[in-house]
Amino acid sequence: MRRVVRGFWGPRKESPLALAGRWKAMLDALPALLPEAGAAPAGQPWTWTQHHASGRPTELRPDEAQLAAALQADHDSPQTSDGAGLSLASTGGPGWEISVSGRAGGESEYVTQAVVLTVLSPDDAEVPEAALLALIADVWQPDIGDVTDDDLLDALEDDAGYDYTLSQLCVGRLGYLSPGRAALAPDGVGVARKELRGEGVLLDIAPPGDAEAVVEAYVRLRDAGALEPLPRPMNRTFL
Numbered sequence: 001m002r003r004v005v006r007g008f009w010g011p012r013k014e015s016p017l018a019l020a021g022r023w024k025a026m027l028d029a030l031p032a033l034l035p036e037a038g039a040a041p042a043g044q045p046w047t048w049t050q051h052h053a054s055g056r057p058t059e060l061r062p063d064e065a066q067l068a069a070a071l072q073a074d075h076d077s078p079q080t081s082d083g084a085g086l087s088l089a090s091t092g093g094p095g096w097e098i099s100v101s102g103r104a105g106g107e108s109e110y111v112t113q114a115v116v117l118t119v120l121s122p123d124d125a126e127v128p129e130a131a132l133l134a135l136i137a138d139v140w141q142p143d144i145g146d147v148t149d150d151d152l153l154d155a156l157e158d159d160a161g162y163d164y165t166l167s168q169l170c171v172g173r174l175g176y177l178s179p180g181r182a183a184l185a186p187d188g189v190g191v192a193r194k195e196l197r198g199e200g201v202l203l204d205i206a207p208p209g210d211a212e213a214v215v216e217a218y219v220r221l222r223d224a225g226a227l228e229p230l231p232r233p234m235n236r237t238f239l
Contacts, residue, residue, distance in 0.1 A: 001120070001122075001123050001149070002120050003129065003147060003149045004118050005119070005136060006114065006116050008169070009113045009140070009237050010113065010234040010238065011106060011234055011235075011236075014083075015105065016075050016105070018105070023062070025139045026139045026140075027062040027100070030100075031044070033132060037119065037121075039090070045062050047061055048090055053077070071084040082106035082111055083103050083105040083108075083113065084103070085102055087100075088101070095122040096122070098118065099117075099118045100116070101116050102140075109234045110232060115140050115142070117136065129147045130202065133145055133174050133176055134193075134195035134197075137196055137202065138196060142178070143238045143239055144175075144176060146172040147172045147173055147174040147175075148172030148173070152214050155215055156170055156214070156215060156218055159211075169227040169228075170218055172205070173214055174203065175190065175202070176200055176201070178199070179201075181239050182201040184225045184226040189221055190204055190205040
């Protein structure tokens, strides 16, 4: 099964060194949450495969010095117009793959900052989706986030008119709303969970396979303004 855990936010200037601290916190937590998705022994950090815009992939150890150097190199690249990003992957046990990509630290009024975690797992495997979304929310402090898959996105497009090409926002079977968005959420949409250490709300919207409930929640949140995109040009990090 393929599932995607995402977080998005607006302009927030951060140095490659500051971003390295966020990346390290996220990568350090993943082996405990997804032990079968990496090749290292239990309790040891994974070695990631780093993909580049050009050239062959390289290995990357998730220590702060290597992360800072990789982010600084991307920041300084002539192909980078704003912020700094990484694209990493790991292969574990049979049927397990994980990839993490993100771009942050930018000031552009037109480019959304984002972190996207994609997990491929055996169909019968248990994946701690709420904990993964809480990790992204706690580490990256996004404006909005969700857990989704291809079937849910198809249902939102077919049944609710969702169109990602127009920079529309959505939620999946789990959603994260920053405080400003959470204040707009109507009563009865999802159940608030307690995994978060910081601000915002993590909503349990529907179990896997219940696309109808996700569509209904999306429509109610959209109509209440909780999924309103940041204004363009963007002049803030959160709604």
